[in-house]
Amino acid sequence: MPGVPSNKSCERCKKRHLKCDEGRPQCQRCIGAGVECPGYVQTRKFIDQGASVRRRYAPYQEPSAKSGDARNISHPHTAKAHSPAPEKEAPLVTSVQDQVQPQLPSPPSIVEAQPVARPNVPLWNNPPLGMPVLPQPPSSISSRSASMHGNDQAGYGSVQQPPSSASPSQSNEQEEFRDIFSELMTGTEHEMSFLVRYYADYLAAWLDLSDTGNFFSAYVPVRALDEDFLRDAIAALSAKHLAKMKGVTAANISGMFTSPPTMETYPNAQQVDWSLKAANYYYLAVSHMNSSISDYASVSSTAALESPIAIANQWLSLQLSQMERTPDKTLNEAVFKKAENLLTASTILTLYKILDEPGENWQSYLTGIKPLFSQILRLIGESDESSAHFFPGITAVFWNFARLDYQASYYNRLPTHLDPEDLVLWRAAGLSLDDKGNASSISSTHLFSREDTATNVLTRLLNKLTNFLAASKRSQLEHWVGRPSESPTSGTANAPSPSLEPTTATWLKLSFEFQSWVERMPETFRPCLRLERPKSVSSDAPPMPFPEIFYSLTSCASAMQQYHFGRLALSLNRPVDEVSGPATACDRLQGYRELTKEVDHRCREICGVALGRPRGAARVQMITLLYAVGQCLEKTEERHIVVDLLRGIEADLGWSTAMQVQKLKR
Structure with missing residues (x-):
């Protein structure tokens, strides 16, 4: 294991x-x-x-x-003096709260400890019993902070380890004991409650960017009560994010006069090996996904290392084969709910993987998403349900993968996994498209608000754009070598569509679609606040070279950044037209000047939204965009601002941006 x-x-x-x-x-x-x-x-x-x-x-x-109140231990006035009890066997733990009360001693x-395997029952209602009570520490080794914003009562997250004069061996023993204590907490009711609450409070909004129904925030934590693999996937993502954030949470500063609830705190959170816990929960999630689709009671360790997307594809293939063997069988609601849960876990675990991966590696983690949704379409077609749309959970999963798909494609200049010209697929995901693939309307539906619809229409446009960039790169390679190149994706399922070949006609069509989108967008896509030359009132520093732009809706802030990114990429990748191109040097010079103005405008808008600091769901989507902007800027001050924005995303939200910063510096 x-x-x-x-x-x-x-x-x-x-x-x-x-x-x-x-x-x-x-x-x-x-x-x-x-x-x-x-x-x-x-x-x-x-x-x-x-x-x-x-x-x-x-x-x-x-x-x-006092038993039953885990937080009383943090109050210095609640303790009463007792003489040491006579020697006897260690009592058994009778509640989860008893497990987390003791401080960490130095035996x-x-x-x-070994990775903790857990029974296939909801652990929130079945905490493990029989765990020995851990001995209390010497007062010289560990003490509890008893103040938080003037309040005597401190939560678990406020535990501090004061400097100690212990020898190196004793320090190692303390660290070792913290590790074993942390592992004993794995899978307990308190730890699982803490991790699921952390996901719901901080991470789920990233996945609900264009879904006002909030499937990942509202429905997924509830479904995790009944699905082991979904609960473990949530725990894995939360633990990995905590590892990136060094165990620091906002629980202790969220209230002015109240202390946080127990489920928002964790003992010695900043000393816990969250990376180890994350890997443990990821392994359990994939193992439970495999066992849930297998007829066997257990699966091999090799099978447990499969891609979550591959596991979901296996289950869908099994359902389709059963439908072929029994044509009269009707799929019930439970089958589609299971499909939603498997795809949801795949999304969360894919986010787990790419959280600290460079952008060039993202595309490899999306392998299999095209057959995934193709099989879903077949499954819907074989059922009595309407084939017009995916189910809400599958729709929410689709748009998360579609956003990741175009960003991964941009880094590698490779075709997206999802074909933007597959109209049946995008219609099933909720878009209203005519026979030519144009969005016939941007309006609210039974699944989407107008803002959701507009954001999703733009996501498809960006998938078309990155396929156009991939085709342009392939065309350049063919031009350099003097013959058609063997593209690594030519002839494959995700080869670029012929309609996106890098011609002037294709470029003009894409430009028209972007312009049509911005002209039909809802009024909420206009910024409600804008400072053209923001200047700090507490220093004599000169005004910022970029504006600060704020949108009241997070999805609108993110969408407008992505729109300007699309127009920037189009401006920089216009094909050379030998017929209608500039004929003289003056014409070419004028074209360069117009291009420079266009690039400067798009960069200012993208950086302006970033400096307005929208909520985290928008900031995690702007890493690719800021990386593109950084390659266009020439002034030192502007470059420093982009680097600071990227570093701020990693510091505040845990997403790795070191690769982008290093490349921009080079």
Whole structure:
């Protein structure tokens, strides 16, 4: 099982649950990390070593809080003095709150924990019992902060570790104990509640950008009560994001006079190995996805490492084959709900994968989305349901993949997985298209508001645009080598559509579609606030070179940024027209000047929306756009602003932008 160290690993690899090459005198993982390998001491002790350990720590035990109120332990006035209890066997935990009360002590040595496998029952209502109570720490090692904005009562998230004069070995033991305590929390009612609440509060809005029905925010956490793989997928994404944010949450500063609820806090959150927990939950999610589509009680570890999209495709293939064997069978609502849940988990786990991946790698994680939706269309066609539209959850999944698809295509200049000319597919996703593929209207429907519809129409346009860019790159390669190149995608399922060949006619058609979109957009796509030359009132610094632009709706802010990005890409990639192109040097010079003005305008608008700092759902979508803008800017100040905006997204939201920053600096 991933994360389980071998008995011969070095001490550092064991503690971090990494595979060790057992090199002597130092393993390659330690050399690569630039740290000294601690060696291969094999001695290990268990957490509960019996009476000797309890005798050693009994004099230091702090009075326990009243059972049933986990937060009382943080209040210094609720404790009462007690003499050490006589030696007896460690009591069993009777509630999840009892598990999280003790502070983290420093026992002599701790055994490494294995990834925790959990039963296939809702753990929120069935917390594990029988876990030994962890001993209380010496007061000199750990203390609790008792103030938060003037309030005596601090939540779990406020636990601080003061400087200690402990020896290096004692510090290692403390860290090791924190690791084992953290692993014992895996899958508990408190931890799962904390991670699902974190997803609902911070991450789900990213996936509901063009869905005012809020499927990922409102429905997915409820469905996670009944689906193990959905619950584990949520936990994996939340844990990975917490790892990127160093365990810091906004729970302790969200209220002026109230302390956060228990489900919003986690003991010693900033010391927890969230990366390990994330990997554990990801493995469990994929394992449960596999077992849910298999007739066998368990699946192999190899099968558990399959792509979530591939697992969903396998299940859909199985349903279609059953339909072919029994033509009279009617698919019921449960089948489509299962399809929604599998596709939802695939979306969340794909986001888990790309969160810290460079943009060039995103496209590989989307492999399989075209057959995924093709099989969904076949499944709908074989049922008694209307074939006009996907179900709401599948529709929400589709638009998330469509946005990722065009952004991944832009980085690699490769065709998108989803063909923008497949009208049946895009109509099923909710667009109203005529026979030529033009959006016949931008209006509200039973699934979408006008803002949702406009945003989704633009997403399809951007997919068409990036396919046009991919075809332009292929055409340039053919021109350089003097013959048609063998494109890595030529003849494949996601080869570019012939209607998007890099000709002047295609370019003009795309430009007309973008102009038509902006002329028909709802009035909410106009900014409600705009500062042309923002200047700090607290310093003598000169005004900013870009405006600050604010939209009242997050989806509108994101859509307008993407619109300007599309117009920028079109301006920079107009094909050379030998017939109607500029005939003289003066004509060419005038064309260059007009192009420069157009590029400057689009860059100002994109940066202006970014400087207005919309909500996180819009900021995570602008990484690709800011990267494109950064390649067009020449002034040092403007370049610094774009770099700061990219770094701010990583610092505030956890999305990796280091690759884009490095490329812009080069």
